[in-house]
Amino acid sequence: MPRRGPNNGADKRNRILRAAIRIFSQKGFFNSKVSEIARASGVADGTIYLYFKNKDDLLISLFEEKMGDVVAGVRQRISAGGDALAKLRIFIDNHMELLEREAGLIEVLQVELRQSKKFLKDYTPVKFFEYLEVISDILEEGKREGLFRPDLNVSVARRAIFGALDELCLTYVLSHNPKYHPSVSSAEIYRILAGGLCAAKPSAQAG
Amino acid sequence: MPRRGPNNGADKRNRILRAAIRIFSQKGFFNSKVSEIARASGVADGTIYLYFKNKDDLLISLFEEKMGDVVAGVRQRISAGGDALAKLRIFIDNHMELLEREAGLIEVLQVELRQSKKFLKDYTPVKFFEYLEVISDILEEGKREGLFRPDLNVSVARRAIFGALDELCLTYVLSHNPKYHPSVSSAEIYRILAGGLCAAKPSAQAG
DNA sequence: CTCCGGTGAATGGCGGTTCATTCATGGAAG
DNA sequence: CTTCCATGAATGAACCGCCATTCACCGGAG
Incomplete structure (x- = not known):
């Protein structure tokens, strides 16, 4: 010591x-x-x-610094590449895996970031927006590639994707029920995003 | 009382x-x-x-009683019917519309319910689970009808759906940006859930 | 009169923040 | 080398404002 x-x-x-x-x-x-x-x-x-500066500042510093690491990490993993769908899968897996590598951080972000966005005066969660930006980039790329619908509303979609991941993280954190295990959740979320809820379409069969 | x-x-x-x-x-x-x-x-x-009983009890009573109304309301609207996809659309629209009819309630549920699920000892959000149950019912029905994938993981999917809706509500509440307007958001979320992000499949497109 | 829902000033303790004090350190001087 | 000081990081007990909760009291209804 x-x-x-x-x-x-x-x-x-x-x-x-x-x-x-x-x-x-x-x-x-x-x-x-x-x-x-x-x-x-x-x-x-x-x-x-x-x-x-004070207790609030401690929370905010925590958000920005640690979230910064997360953004940098996922950007790096995504740069490895593939098409937009592959990158989306990487993003999803990365997010859910954080739950095991950085459980505490994720828990704080989930619950407190929400509070803070709403109630902490003059605080804009810069790094959080960057994280959303990573999703946008993937979605835009997918549209350019012709892989995603041209009419896809990127602003809404990226929030929806984040929201789905976030809720599943919270669920697993609270329950630790294996049926929500990160690997299970990320697989299902990917399937929904890639192809929707509906039964197989003629051409979109992935083994 | x-x-x-x-x-x-x-x-x-x-x-x-x-x-x-x-x-x-x-x-x-x-x-x-x-x-x-x-x-x-x-x-x-x-x-x-x-x-x-105390301040906590006030919050919990608020959750259970008001959430109870919400569950009853959406159950009723859904019973009107159609197939699972139609019901899903009703559910989504209903959720997003609450934002305008009951903005305050939704805001409290969004931010505080999350806190409470985690930190209020011996509180289980009964009515919240009922709300999720409404989604499960729709998904199960869709599977029975053959409309949804038979391998759809209902537990995960219902959380993902709720999470997406919840995040969009929060976004609109915080920004009031018209690009996240309830009607815009619910349309896009429905499209993603129904058919995924991907561009039109050869045969599954009827203009 | 009694009863009792309602009142709101008083209370108690909790916890964020401060600040007078301590003391390891490293450099200057002998 | 030893001694001595100036420095400022670190300390933690005490301070002080805040706020959930209480309770002695009030007034209207029966």
Whole structure:
């Protein structure tokens, strides 16, 4: 346990952020006490205020920084490529897999981002919009390729896709029921998006 | 449930619930003060505690009672009928239209129900599950009719559908941007669910 | 008169934030 | 090398405002 040192700054800040994710995801923003986060990150209450303006700022920093990582990650995985449908599949899988790699983060984003978009004055979730942008890019590409309907409403569709993924994540987080396991959910969501609910069309048989 | 007065009992309780919806939807549960709700419903602070156990109970009662109305309403509209696709369309339209008829309620459900599912101990959102059940019923019927894929994963699909609708509602509530207008959103979501994102298949197109 | 729904000022404690204090560190001086 | 100080990161107890909840009291109906 390195108690003191001049170069701990960034490290300490990160410890706080990670602890905040853990605590917020367990009890929600409003039910979490700053002192708890302090304890969980092995830091004094006051120290948190050296790195963050206040409790709100801690939440927002968490959103922007961690969501930034997520966006960068999925952009990279998608660049590997294929057609728009392949990229969509990658996006979906990536989102659902985050649930296992970064469960706490996803839980916080799901529940608190929603609150925050609505109630935190003068906060625009920049990184969240970038995440949606990733979906738009895929959809636009699909239209250009002629793979997706030319009349596809990209603005609405990207929200619908995000909403579906988000709800399934929440469901799995709350229930841990294997019937909503990320792999199961992402497969079904992909099938719905690719071909809809309806029974097989003559030409669209995928094995 | 104090119901002594000539006709004021149930009426007063309802005034409180309606005011709570308004206040919660504007500021969120945690940022709303009981005294505000009292003022908004023309009642004293203490009176609220004659009708509800505490602030949490007020929120939960609101969920269950109002969501109950929503479920009953959509069940009725759907019973009017048609095949599964027609019913799905009714469900979608009904959900998005609620946004205009019952904006406040929808906003509360969207943001706070999510919180509550996760953080309110020993609360199971009974009426919310009933709402999902309505979707399941439609999907199962579609499978029986041979209209929907026999391998459709109903559990996942109903969540995906709800998630898509929910996200679009939230988007419209936050932006009021006409490009997410309920009528626009519901049309596009229906198209995606019915036929997927992909361009027209050779034989399945009747102009 | 009694009863009781309703009242709203008072209360209690909770928790975000502050700030006086501590002390490891590294450099300057001897 | 040792000693001494200035620095500022870190601390955490105390502060203070807030707000859910309570309860002593009021007034109208029977």
